[in-house]
Amino acid sequence: MPDGGLRKRKTGPDSEKEPPRNENKVSHNDEPEFDIDSAAFLQYLKILWIPLLLCFGLFVYFNPSTLSDIANLWIESDDWQSSPGSSTKSFAGFGADVEKRDAVVEAFKHAWRAYERDAMGNDEYHPISHKGTNLTRAGGIGYTVIDSIDTMLIMGLEDDYARARKWVETSLSFDRDAEFNTFETTIRVLGGLLSAYELTGKDKLYLDRAIELADRILPAFDTPSGLPLPNINLGKRQGVPDKELPHLVSTAEVSTLQLEFRYLSYLTDEDVYWEKAESVMKTIKEHRMPHGLASIYMHVDTGQFVPSAIRLGSRGDSYYEYLLKQYIQTNQTEDVYRKMYDDAMAAVHDNLIQKSHYTRMTYTSELIPERNSGGQLSWRLTPKQDHLVCFFGGSLMLGATITGASTIPVSIPPRQSEFMDHGKRDWKDGVELVRTCVDTHDTLTGLSPEIVHFRIPSDGVIDVFSNSGVPTDWYIKGARPGAEGPYDARYILRPETVESLFLAFRLTGDIRYRDWGWNIFQSIEEHCKVETGGYASIMNVDEVPSRKEDKMETFLMSETLKYLFLLFEDASVLPLDKYVFNTEAHPLPIFTPNIRTGFS
Numbered sequence: 328m329p330d331g332g333l334r335k336r337k338t339g340p341d342s343e344k345e346p347p348r349n350e351n352k353v354s355h356n357d358e359p360e361f362d363i364d365s366a367a368f369l370q371y372l373k374i375l376w377i378p379l380l381l382c383f384g385l386f387v388y389f390n391p392s393t394l395s396d397i398a399n400l401w402i403e404s405d406d407w408q409s410s411p412g413s414s415t416k417s418f419a420g421f422g423a424d425v426e427k428r429d430a431v432v433e434a435f436k437h438a439w440r441a442y443e444r445d446a447m448g449n450d451e452y453h454p455i456s457h458k459g460t461n462l463t464r465a466g467g468i469g470y471t472v473i474d475s476i477d478t479m480l481i482m483g484l485e486d487d488y489a490r491a492r493k494w495v496e497t498s499l500s501f502d503r504d505a506e507f508n509t510f511e512t513t514i515r516v517l518g519g520l521l522s523a524y525e526l527t528g529k530d531k532l533y534l535d536r537a538i539e540l541a542d543r544i545l546p547a548f549d550t551p552s553g554l555p556l557p558n559i560n561l562g563k564r565q566g567v568p569d570k571e572l573p574h575l576v577s578t579a580e581v582s583t584l585q586l587e588f589r590y591l592s593y594l595t596d597e598d599v600y601w602e603k604a605e606s607v608m609k610t611i612k613e614h615r616m617p618h619g620l621a622s623i624y625m626h627v628d629t630g631q632f633v634p635s636a637i638r639l640g641s642r643g644d645s646y647y648e649y650l651l652k653q654y655i656q657t658n659q660t661e662d663v664y665r666k667m668y669d670d671a672m673a674a675v676h677d678n679l680i681q682k683s684h685y686t687r688m689t690y691t692s693e694l695i696p697e698r699n700s701g702g703q704l705s706w707r708l709t710p711k712q713d714h715l716v717c718f719f720g721g722s723l724m725l726g727a728t729i730t731g732a733s734t735i736p737v738s739i740p741p742r743q744s745e746f747m748d749h750g751k752r753d754w755k756d757g758v759e760l761v762r763t764c765v766d767t768h769d770t771l772t773g774l775s776p777e778i779v780h781f782r783i784p785s786d787g788v789i790d791v792f793s794n795s796g797v798p799t800d801w802y803i804k805g806a807r808p809g810a811e812g813p814y815d816a817r818y819i820l821r822p823e824t825v826e827s828l829f830l831a832f833r834l835t836g837d838i839r840y841r842d843w844g845w846n847i848f849q850s851i852e853e854h855c856k857v858e859t860g861g862y863a864s865i866m867n868v869d870e871v872p873s874r875k876e877d878k879m880e881t882f883l884m885s886e887t888l889k890y891l892f893l894l895f896e897d898a899s900v901l902p903l904d905k906y907v908f909n910t911e912a913h914p915l916p917i918f919t920p921n922i923r924t925g926f927s
């Protein structure tokens with residue numbers, strides 16, 4: 328919390344100028360006259376202040392959020408304080424922080440070069456055993472190499488890049504008779520190829536491979552609803568249903584292919600990619616639930632939503648992300664996405680965004696469907712937030728400056744007057760959610776867990792005070808001091824918080840976002856770094872020294888380190904009005920579309 332506002336209020340010029348007051352009856356030319364009643368009243372006040380204070384104390388005891396509400400008022404007004412040209416203490420300017428930026432480049436080199444040494448060309452890397460593995464027995468598809476290429480380009484690592492390109496040219500094959508996840512292959516590999524094409528100034532190698540891959544994925548869309556199947560056999564060019572839930576597809580997975588397929592159509596003038604991706608959005612729009620929210624599963628034959636959790640975490644997250652980003656991608660020309668996004672944000676605000684009980688942290692809940700004995704459906708609010716949700720704070724802030732703004736472009740940082748009401752709402756929610764995600768890094772390692780739960784009064788939990796005596800509003804379910812960490816306690820090198828910090832910094836220039844990002848980076852260095860090379864997930868964010876898991880997720884190099892690099896890099900690199908990042912942090916250019924499908 329910036330304390331400048333608080334201090335200013337206490338020592339403001341008005342109070343300094345105030346003349347000393349005489350407590351007795353005074354008659355003075357310049358001052359209002361006190362009569363005897365006023366003096367008596369003051370005496371009463373003096374006697375009454377102790378019981379008044381006691382009453383207030385009791386009130387706060389039973390309503391613990393009161394103090395933080397008051398503090399929040401201060402904080403919120405401070406968030407609006409920084410306007411362009413105003414010299415606020417927290418405005419950092421947009422130049423590079425060279426030292427920190429270069430430290431991130433060193434981290435990338437530590438990760439990439441270990442992978443290259445031990446596992447070049449394999450889909451996944453295990454830094455402790457120094458091994459690579461592939462997603463299937465049929466051989467790799469460049470999962471890690473292609474996911475990392477644009478980060479090398481952005482960081483200027485020419486030699487590393489040259490070796491990676493060579494591998495794509497000579498060793499990459501998509502002719503694999505095995506099943507690959509349609510969504511993951513699209514966001515990491517197709518997205519990576521398209522971004523490499525853009526950032527190399529259109530090296531045809533990448534476009535050719537992107538076209539080949541997209542053509543192999545297209546059959547996944549051949550379903551009665553047009554929703555793509557979750558898996559694709561790239562060698563046979565055949566969509567494959569999920570084995571356990573053969574009729575279902577996950578909402579985020581089907582709605583997070585659009586930036587990549589649409590951009591490919593734009594580049595090739597082949598409409599088929601665009602049409603397949605857009606038909607998914609048509610189906611979603613047609614079957615949208617009344618409140619504008621989306622449950623995490625849809626029926627692949629009917630295209631309808633099936634009763635399942637509603638959340639901004641796994642299987643829901645990037646549906647909301649791509650509503651906004653599709654609107655941004657085509658230069659704000661497709662109003663249908665603005666409307667869908669605005670409806671969804673209103674519904675998220677009304678139904679999912681909550682305040683924690685003690686310290687009034689803003690967080691998102693999940694809605695879980697339940698049927699009563701009569702078969703009637705109702706929704707139970709569950710105070711669980713995945714780390715994945717942490718993309719959402721920055722996304723809300725970005726959305727506020729686009730669909731919520733009355734003046735475009737807004738100033739940096741934006742002025743209140745530049746927002747419409749829903750823009751103000753989304754900006755405020757976004758700022759607060761970023762803050763919450765940062766606060767969930769208050770662990771022994773300084774890293775945030777995979778899943779947090781927030782306390783609600785019906786928990787009946789009384790152990791809500793941390794060692795320092797401060798109330799804690801969130802906890803890691805199943806975590807016990809000294810015991811094996813539960814799944815929720817892991818940190819798997821995820822990017823979502825630093826992604827939001829990057830966006831928040833670009834939109835405000837507020838130095839605190841860089842400070843928080845730097846803290847997270849240092850924690851990754853301290854607890855996830857494998858000395859012999861690479862970085863590993865850790866099993867429990869509340870355990871020091873950390874126990875490592877032998878896995879380095881590809882999104883460390885494609886997202887986490889890229890967003891950290893960009894957070895400290897000069898803001899003229901990949902500006903937000905020229906590029907939109909796919910959900911795997913691959914930047915794609917914003918363009919005005921050359922195709923009109925009439926989808927509205």
Ligand code: DMJ
Nearest residue numbers: 645821822823882910911
């Ligand atoms: C990434 O693969 C993508 O960001 C995806 O949308 C969900 N999150 C993972 C990283 O956490």
